[in-house]
Amino acid sequence: MTIKRSIYVLVLLFAIAFPFITPDPSFWVSSGGTRALWLGVAALSMVFLNRNLGLMSLGQLFFSGIAGYTVAISTVKYGIPLETSVPLGIFLGTLAGVIIGLIAIRTKGVYFFMLTLAVTLGLYAFANQAQEFTHGQTGFNSIPSPVIFGVDFAEVNAQYFLFLGIAIVLFAVCKFLERTSFGIALQGVRDNEERMISMGYRTTLLKILAFIFSSFIASIAGVMGVFYVTNISPTSVGLVRSIDLLVVVVIGGATYLGGAFIGAVLIALFEAAIQDFTPYYVGATGILFIAILMVAPQGLMGVAAQIRAYRNKKNEKAAAVK
Amino acid sequence: MTQIIFTFLNGITLAGLYFLVASGLTLIFGLMRVINLAHGAFYLLAGYISWTVADKTGNWFIGVLAGALCLAVFGTVVYVLLLRKFQYEELRVALITLGVSLVLAQTMLAIFGGEYYQTSAPEIFTNSVPIPGLDLSYPFFRIFILILAVVVAIALWLFISKTRYGAIIRAGVDDTKMVSALGINVQAVFVWIFFIGSLLVGLAGGIGGTANSFGMGTDGDYLLFSLQVVIIGGLGSIGGVAIGAFLVGVVGQFAVGYFPTYAGLITFSMLILILAFRPQGILGRKR
Numbered sequence: 136m137t138i139k140r141s142i143y144v145l146v147l148l149f150a151i152a153f154p155f156i157t158p159d160p161s162f163w164v165s166s167g168g169t170r171a172l173w174l175g176v177a178a179l180s181m182v183f184l185n186r187n188l189g190l191m192s193l194g195q196l197f198f199s200g201i202a203g204y205t206v207a208i209s210t211v212k213y214g215i216p217l218e219t220s221v222p223l224g225i226f227l228g229t230l231a232g233v234i235i236g237l238i239a240i241r242t243k244g245v246y247f248f249m250l251t252l253a254v255t256l257g258l259y260a261f262a263n264q265a266q267e268f269t270h271g272q273t274g275f276n277s278i279p280s281p282v283i284f285g286v287d288f289a290e291v292n293a294q295y296f297l298f299l300g301i302a303i304v305l306f307a308v309c310k311f312l313e314r315t316s317f318g319i320a321l322q323g324v325r326d327n328e329e330r331m332i333s334m335g336y337r338t339t340l341l342k343i344l345a346f347i348f349s350s351f352i353a354s355i356a357g358v359m360g361v362f363y364v365t366n367i368s369p370t371s372v373g374l375v376r377s378i379d380l381l382v383v384v385v386i387g388g389a390t391y392l393g394g395a396f397i398g399a400v401l402i403a404l405f406e407a408a409i410q411d412f413t414p415y416y417v418g419a420t421g422i423l424f425i426a427i428l429m430v431a432p433q434g435l436m437g438v439a440a441q442i443r444a445y446r447n448k449k450n451e452k453a454a455a456v457k
Numbered sequence: 458m459t460q461i462i463f464t465f466l467n468g469i470t471l472a473g474l475y476f477l478v479a480s481g482l483t484l485i486f487g488l489m490r491v492i493n494l495a496h497g498a499f500y501l502l503a504g505y506i507s508w509t510v511a512d513k514t515g516n517w518f519i520g521v522l523a524g525a526l527c528l529a530v531f532g533t534v535v536y537v538l539l540l541r542k543f544q545y546e547e548l549r550v551a552l553i554t555l556g557v558s559l560v561l562a563q564t565m566l567a568i569f570g571g572e573y574y575q576t577s578a579p580e581i582f583t584n585s586v587p588i589p590g591l592d593l594s595y596p597f598f599r600i601f602i603l604i605l606a607v608v609v610a611i612a613l614w615l616f617i618s619k620t621r622y623g624a625i626i627r628a629g630v631d632d633t634k635m636v637s638a639l640g641i642n643v644q645a646v647f648v649w650i651f652f653i654g655s656l657l658v659g660l661a662g663g664i665g666g667t668a669n670s671f672g673m674g675t676d677g678d679y680l681l682f683s684l685q686v687v688i689i690g691g692l693g694s695i696g697g698v699a700i701g702a703f704l705v706g707v708v709g710q711f712a713v714g715y716f717p718t719y720a721g722l723i724t725f726s727m728l729i730l731i732l733a734f735r736p737q738g739i740l741g742r743k744r
Contacts, residue, residue, distance in 0.1 A: 238729055238736075245547040246692070248548060250688060250732070253684040256680065260725075261725070374677035385552060417559060418562075421560035424552075
């Protein structure tokens with residue numbers, strides 16, 4: 136346990152020091168660090184659900200999108216201050232999670248995956264069509280960032296540390312929830328739902344609560360995204376973005392909370408580095424994604440476990456031969 | 458009244474196209490439990506190939522045929538190289554095909570750019586036919602799509618449920634080991650299913666690319682339509698696809714015609730509503 140704890144401390148220290156030690160900070164703090172934190176929080180919402188319930192959701196961008204659009208529409212169009220629009224956005228995103236959760240939670244496996252994908256694609260179509268709300272393809276530009284106690288969070292370092300704070304808090308909350316009786320019951324549902332039902336647990340309620348919590352995180356990620364890119368348009372909730380998020384989760388390791396951030400850091404660095412060479416860097420990400428899925432389906436966090444399992448199998452075989 | 462009939466005709470002919478697109482998806486899933494999320498990208502790729510070949514040869518039929526055959530081969534290659542090894546891990550396969558769709562989308566964007574294309578129909582299709590009893594004429598090509606969809610639906614149903622090959626396919630899916638023991642090469646059967654499923658989406662791409670324009674983003678749109686159709690109708694059932702395509706096509710067209718702003722929202726609410734009562738889709742089997 137002490138090794139694990141010291142790794143946490145090291146990662147945290149590095150994350151705090153990052154803006155001061157990176158070369159070319161004007162580029163890497165924002166395009167590398169802040170972007171990774173934003174993607175990481177979005178991925179965290181997906182990993183939490185997959186890790187504790189075994190459900191892979193592509194609907195996270197739907198909740199992010201609703202929260203993001205709410206903030207964009209209310210501040211840019213109606214001039215509502217951010218103190219009101221941000222909680223409203225997170226609230227509406229989470230509320231959407233309640234509605235979708237009631238339906239989606241009844242399906243499993245690849246059906247759940249397809250349904251949540253359809254939900255996100257539906258928001259994309261709506262954002263394109265409903266011009267009077269969403270301004271269609273143009274979307275909303277120059278969305279302001281918050282200014283709290285005189286600190287302007289549009290400034291690169293301030294935004295980085297705000298995002299870092301949010302990421303740490305949410306990561307800790309996820310870790311904490313997994314240790315509560317709620318989290319343990321969820322893992323029970325994941326492993327054997329029938330047994331949990333016969334033990335008297337209300338598994339549907341448990342699943343819906345987990346789904347709502349994950350859509351809450353996704354909504355926060357949506358607001359972060361609006362502040363980070365300062366604009367929102369249908370592309371922000373499109374198919375490519377959904378897959379992008381999936382890539383982050385799969386590369387990091389879809390069953391490890393830390394994998395969300397490892398994947399996010401790698402993808403942010405990879406895309407920031409490669410986009411100078413090719414404008415079609417998303418395709419390169421896709422190839423990386425397929426390769427990881429074929430070779431290491433548990434992602435980078437799972438590589439150690441995979442090697443261990445491979446060795447055990449080999450040893451067993453050797454023992455059997457003897 | 459004329460307006461309503463016109464909208465209905467638009468809806469039902471579009472449903473024909475949706476059926477052609479989604480039938481390949483449901484065929485592969487229903488028989489192999491493999492879900493191909495690159496389906497939208499396959500549709501778009503077939504559209505580009507058909508357009509290019511029709512443009513070069515000046516013959517629409519060769520263009521559509523080329524699109525369908527290229528996709529059939531391409532789909533089979535994707536299956537053999539990337540999916541076969543993990544065939545029984547549903548989610549992993551779904552994820553890999555999403556990766557394929559990402560790579561395809563970027564490659565097509567690099568080659569064909571962001572403009573929109575539309576293949577021009579041959580002369581015999583460009584006429585309009587009068588609708589008897591009404592002061593209305595309707596493009597023949599769209600009616601042709603509907604007829605084609607009905608023909609494909611009947612052919613598929615006959616093939617799967619009445620022929621010896623269909624019986625082998627169904628048996629191979631239910632009990633792979635037993636069928637192999639009877640001396641049938643099940644792996645080859647699976648390759649053929651993928652071939653036919655991809656051929657169908659290839660055909661749909663060529664036809665759909667003539668009826669409607671296509672370009673960047675079309676892959677996502679048609680993936681959405683196909684998912685809606687199979688989710689509503691019930692994944693894996695040909696009849697379910699027909700019902701799903703009908704609902705999505707007709708309801709979608711009425712929504713676009715009368716409430717354009719909320720069109721997406723209306724079809725979407727329909728999907729949610731149906732799922733609330735039948736999570737497995739209208740004709741889906743409970744699993």
